[in-house]
Amino acid sequence: MNELYKAEHFTKLVETLSQRGILQYDYFVNWAKVLTKIEPIEKELHILNAAVGKEDIEGVLLGIFKEYPKTVKAIPALLAIREKSIDILIDKTNYIHRNFDFKHREFTDDDLNSLVDFVMQSGLGKMMQDRNIRNLPDYCTGVEVGLDSNGRKNRGGTQMEQLVESFVALFCHENDLEYLPQGSVKSIKAAWGVDVKIGKAGKNIDFVIYKKSTGTLYFIECNFYNSNGSKLKSTASEYTKMSELWKAQGIEFIWVTDGKGWLSSIKALRDYFDYGNYLLNIDMLQNGYLEKIIL
Structure with missing residues (x-):
């Protein structure tokens, strides 16, 4: 990423952070x-x-x-x-x-x-x-x-996954790409014969896209923060460390995150982004940024 692109991209990301929630009907009661x-x-x-x-x-x-x-x-x-x-x-x-x-x-x-x-x-x-x-x-x-x-906290996390998957599934269908939700070391190996190290014991990746023409894997993690707190900074720090492990294996990492909670933790996002990692929000998914990164 050149410096001009980085500056424009990050400015757009901050300007288009969602000020509203992403609650869907199935959030309230299972x-x-x-x-x-x-x-x-x-x-x-x-x-x-x-x-x-x-x-x-x-x-x-x-x-x-x-x-x-x-x-x-x-x-x-x-x-x-x-x-x-x-x-x-x-x-x-x-x-x-x-x-x-x-x-x-x-x-x-x-x-x-x-x-x-x-x-x-x-x-x-x-x-x-x-x-x-x-x-x-x-x-x-x-x-x-x-x-x-009590399960709403977990459902709140899956709301973002459901939203992101709607974009990932359509993108992969339209471009003849394969993807796995909740990709694990075992399922990635079974699907594409690729050995990977995810790093964190027992961790699954929210979505894994496989580009057959280049043999490239794209890891996608997603979350939404409607309020601020220490969790945002620790998540950004964790993904910075994990992305280094994944990059060393030739895996591209795309973090999709959103929510007004980030407005008080912009520095943590910027620090993550400055490591050369891909960073998107919901508006960017809507405007074809997966195509810009993967195709």
Whole structure:
């Protein structure tokens, strides 16, 4: 890259950084995952629903647990926990614990009384008794939706991958090129017979494009930062080091990144770019920069 091109390219990149997010409809809730969590306990939730609104809820729950012991396995889900065996500190002064085991098995009467006590002491029983929870299957679906929100961070990362792949797939199709999503040492070898060193143990490359006419591999990594933070600088530094390893193998590296978070970390981007690495944003993908680099 000559200095004039570098200056113009970097200025354009900064000027066209996206000021808006890239959220897509599938970011909010992974409904398929939610339903897979509900399905194994759906029958048990409907049975337990018979206890809702009952004055003698402890007696009703005990009766349900005795007649339908499999219903016990649904209790953790109603409290937004994944563990099937839980230790509770029941006496803080003497540091005494009690174990509550929700795995289905042959329960003794003491086990079942203990589990009823757990439901009541946790507050779940009172919520059911007072009809603050009216329908356990619907309530549990809501709990799972809440738990699934923890996965939004990962989905936020895949949103950028999905967006970039729409450009990569079309570009490769139109130009008779092959590509792999989540390329690994093994999959690259299987696809094109090329041995590579990716460097970071267990790391996959977001996209790998193979140009058969020259035997050249292009590694593409992508991310989007809507807010600033130390992560941006560390990512730029990591890619600078990794690109040296890849360049030594004749591999071209293209980093596609975007987001207004970079506006407070321009120097980190510039430092990476000054090493002679390719740096693109979404606007540049839209305007044919893959063609300029690869064709």
